[in-house]
Amino acid sequence: MNASQVLRSKFERVLALTEEEREAIAALPLHVVEVKADEIILREGVPATRSSLLIEGLACSSKGLGNGRRQILAFHIPFDMPDLVSFLLEVRDCDILALTDCSLAYVEHRDLLALCTAQPRLALDLWRTTLVDAAVHREWTLNVGQREGLSRLAHVFCEMMTRMELIGRARDKSCALPLTQQELAEATGQSSVHVNRTLQELRRRELLSFVRGQLTIHDWDGLVALAEFRTE
Amino acid sequence: MNASQVLRSKFERVLALTEEEREAIAALPLHVVEVKADEIILREGVPATRSSLLIEGLACSSKGLGNGRRQILAFHIPFDMPDLVSFLLEVRDCDILALTDCSLAYVEHRDLLALCTAQPRLALDLWRTTLVDAAVHREWTLNVGQREGLSRLAHVFCEMMTRMELIGRARDKSCALPLTQQELAEATGQSSVHVNRTLQELRRRELLSFVRGQLTIHDWDGLVALAEFRTE
DNA sequence: CGATTTATTGAAGAAACTCAACTCGAGTGG
DNA sequence: CCACTCGAGTTGAGTTTCTTCAATAAATCG
Helix, strand or coil, rough: HHHHHHHHHHCCCCCCCCCCHHHHHHHHCCCCEEECCCCEECCCCCCCEEEEEEEEECEEEEECCCCCEEEEEEEEECCCCCCHHCCCCCCCCCCEEEECCCCEEEHHHHHHHHHHHCEEEEEHHHHHHHHHHHHHHHHHHHHHHCCCCCHHHHHHHHHHHHHHHHHCCCCCCECCCCHHHHHHHHHHCCCHHHHHHHHEEEEHCEEEEECCEEEEECCCHHHHHHHHCCCC | CCCHHHHHHHHHHHCCCCCCHHHHHCCCEEEEEECCCCCEEEEECCCCCEEEEECCCCEEEEEEEECEEEEEEEEECCCCCCCHHHCCEEEECEEEEEECEEEEEEECCCHHHHHHHHHHHHHHHHHHHHHHHHHHHHHHHHHHCCCCHHHHHHHHHHHHHHHHHHHCCCCCCCCCCCCCCCHHHHHCCCCCCHHHHHHHEEEEEEECCEECCEEEEEEEHHHHHHHHHCCC
């Protein structure tokens, strides 16, 4: 699937596109690049002039602190536009980082703006996706702020499994999720040592297994209950 | 200042409005209501059919957990549209709660949508404010996830002072901020006992005082440094 | 195969929590 | 006007959760 098709099917998940809209999407200039694991895709603090569409791979948004601590704010999977949230803002407020080798397409903000002006329905749908992203942010704040270690981790797994299923990358509650324990720690605001022990507890309770980047959930209902995950 | 003027001056902070835009704003149906402290303005889980504009008072967004724990996700002050973030979404994902007696104006989503269609510049500006809200959410996730208790609280105070200054409600780094320690606890993911001790430490270091809902910052630079607050 | 990253374990310690009692201040009603 | 009540703030003590440090084991990569 090429970049333009990815973008189109992203819209088509919600909208029935008109011929005109389809053409406008196809005409949007996309610049496809490959990024190696651990490279920064877009850096915090620089002017926000373009957004990216993730075609393949796993990425994250993160913000660092002076003492070297870092918080992962969201994971990004194919079909996501990781930094549409900085569209219309002057400056990026967080890093976008490739966690695995990624294939992605850049869209210049000025082209995106032109698309929005010409196709109001598409603009509204893009706006809506940024609002969904914001809702996920709120869930993460709740997660990190109020849940205990065990359910915090459980919640991340519930979210990722749900999203992977939505894009057809999961089967029988099992999917590839190539995250290290260190990365899970940065996403949940815990130390990696504690994540390790918490993972063992999740395994011991036979809720899931997470081995070499493969997540398999054995007891979905149990995990959902533990995480207080809300399926919408 | 009436509700319509509040809305207009919200736009005018960034845009130079045309006559037509001004008229469109004035024509937007607003339904002004008064809400008592501790009442729920808009409830989680119900269909999102309208948004609110805060005219006067202090409110917050919050999400609860089964065990009674609650996370405050954002504070809202006059000129904010606390739940524009649920515009275009089917269902509200968090409660909006009045922390003091509030005066606010409801806007029906269908009217807002009509305004957006007719006035694309206003639509983009509203979209932009939701993106700013999302950026603040990200900062909060970082705050709750990675900062230690002392700088976590410091960061909340830096943010609120900056915002109060922006709307002209602060003078000499002092402003009314009628929050209880319990509410600060729910915003920072700490227990109220710990907030109490942390506040004492902030006072002891002569960074600020926070007495009976009045925040006064004595050493702004020191507080900013402790919080690693980024002034944009 | 060796080098490097990732995962696991133990132990000590720090940060923050809970519980419970007590103080203080603001408002209320007798 | 004072006693009372109620909510908020403060304090102490014991406990839990999670962190840090450091060492080892296992997996992955070139």
